[in-house]
Amino acid sequence: MAENGRILMGRIGAPHGIKGDVRIQSFTEDPLALPGYGPFMTNRPGLMVTIASARGTTNMLVARIAGVNDRSAAEKLNGIELYVARDALPPSPDEDDFYHADLIGLSARLADGTVLGTVKAIPNFGAGDILEVRAENGGDTFLFPFTRAVVPHVDIREGYLVIDPPLDADPGEEEPD
Numbered sequence: 001m002a003e004n005g006r007i008l009m010g011r012i013g014a015p016h017g018i019k020g021d022v023r024i025q026s027f028t029e030d031p032l033a034l035p036g037y038g039p040f041m042t043n044r045p046g047l048m049v050t051i052a053s054a055r056g057t058t059n060m061l062v063a064r065i066a067g068v069n070d071r072s073a074a075e076k077l078n079g080i081e082l083y084v085a086r087d088a089l090p091p092s093p094d095e096d097d098f099y100h101a102d103l104i105g106l107s108a109r110l111a112d113g114t115v116l117g118t119v120k121a122i123p124n125f126g127a128g129d130i131l132e133v134r135a136e137n138g139g140d141t142f143l144f145p146f147t148r149a150v151v152p153h154v155d156i157r158e159g160y161l162v163i164d165p166p167l168d169a170d171p172g173e174e175e176p177d
Helices: 031-037 071-075
Strands: 006-016 021-026 040-042 051-056 061-065 081-085 107-109 115-121 130-134 141-145 153-155 160-162
Touching (some): 006 031, 031 051
Parallel strands (some): 107 160
Antiparallel strands (some): 006 081, 040 081, 051 061, 115 130, 153 160
């Protein structure tokens, strides 16, 4: 989340075809839902973007942007980031679902209250979300799977989450080469 309370929802990429369509990388759970969040603020001052129509492909959206009718105009949008205000997003219907933007910046603590650091990012490399926690002194970074077993409690209102680190491997075992 940007410091101004905006949430990055997508990024416009290269043009698609000659009629002004663009490729969009969507950061929503359902990529086809992206147009419903607009109109979008952008990282270009004064530019608002409305997605007039969109269709899914294997790994991105192909969209028609309102007012963009040719490839030249579409090329000028390459790299534009699409934002909405955080308060424009609906509340999560499930108490175990969280917006990444709400987790970033939370204090990460052990069950005994010991502070590990602050949640800095939530990458997902294909096997699930991972909490990236940076130590308070700005030094070490720790990675934890974002599962109920490892993160049993999240309190967004109070600004923290509890981490129950998985046990290390048996000290008698040798590490693989």
